[in-house]
Amino acid sequence: MSEDLISKKELLDLTGISYGQLYRWKRKNLIPEDWFIRKSSFTGQETYFPRQQILPRIDKILNMKDGLSLDELADVFSPALGEVQLERHELLGRNIVSEGSLVLYKEVCGEPAFFNLDQTLALYVLDKLLRSGEITREEGRMLLGVMSEHYGRFAGKPCDLVLLRKMGVPVFLLAAGGTEYYADSEAKMVIKKPIGQFTEELKLLIGK
Amino acid sequence: MDKSNIRIIGEGSSSGGDYEKVKVVGEADFYGDLRCETLKITGEVCVQGTLNAEEVKVTGTLRLKNGGPAAGSAEPLLSADDAAEAAPGIRAESVKITGELTLPGSCEAEEFKLRGRIEAGGVLSAEDINIKLHGASRVKEMGGTNITVKGATSVPFGALLQMGLGKLQAGLIEGDDIYLENTEADSVRGMRVEIGPGCRIGTVEYRDKLEVDSTSQVQSEHRV
Structure with a gap:
């Protein structure tokens, strides 16, 4: 049995939830x-x-379930983004993104009158990765390019954001969720994160 | 735009689609997926595709089947499991059926009530499942919070007339509170399980409570 799987029985024991739930x-x-x-x-x-996926998910459902209805929760977990329009000052005021990321966004994509969810998501991913120090500003530009050009193609299906670096040269990839990919040994995988993780966080932030 | 209603009285057919209320008295075929608020059937209906509705009420027969390419075409063959996942199923808030339900896929609802027989190739999942058996039924998997399956006879001496009828065959039954009669299942898992008369169960796994009627057989039971 692979290490990464948990049986239903074990899951119910561990989390205390019922078959019905x-x-x-x-x-x-x-x-x-x-x-x-x-x-x-x-x-x-x-x-x-x-x-790795089910335990955090159940934890989230149990912790959030008091505030939200199950249908609202389902929206949070759905990888598809809904309709939202946010203005610049809202993004800043609600601490969704920082000033620095907005400036960078403006340089790359111009400044829209308001941000729709796809744009907000690109900004949010940029902001998070810049803040955590995982990418440089220059890579941030590439990230925005990749997100604005290709994220729409996934049409709400799960996908991973991957950053590879080889000899200091960065390459961003958006790959459909669950795909395997291998690079040569000198290339280093710096980031591999499901975009769904960002959308969930973002939806909670916006929902507040 | 408001969605329209369909009303078929007598015999008729439709291509399926998105509607508010669908009512059939008589016999009807839907050649495609059907989405609606309410589906009320008195008679016999065949849907070639999936059914999505808030409320489904049937007195008679409801049958779902694969639509699309005609038999004999070069459709890629799926394994039995894959086929059940993709096969036409029902998604509804409440399903109430007096009569017969046949579907190759799964049926998901909050409330599922059936008096009659069911044949489901996939999972029957509902908050409350309430089945009164008339005739031989088969379900691959059942899951929910409360599951009750009863052999249907409240008539005195009815049991004598109905011998061999009203059986349910299931692979797996999982729920919090389970009560079964006249059921043959490979495994039953639940919090509180009561095996009523006329059952043959392979394995029962339970957490709080298990009762087995003296006329039923359980091959092995585990408290977990």
């Missing part, structure tokens, strides 16, 4: 269909989940 959350799309991995075992069919 699990089925309800699946119906409400709080837990994506493709996380349910069916395998046959000696007791018949057993369902497994990717441990």
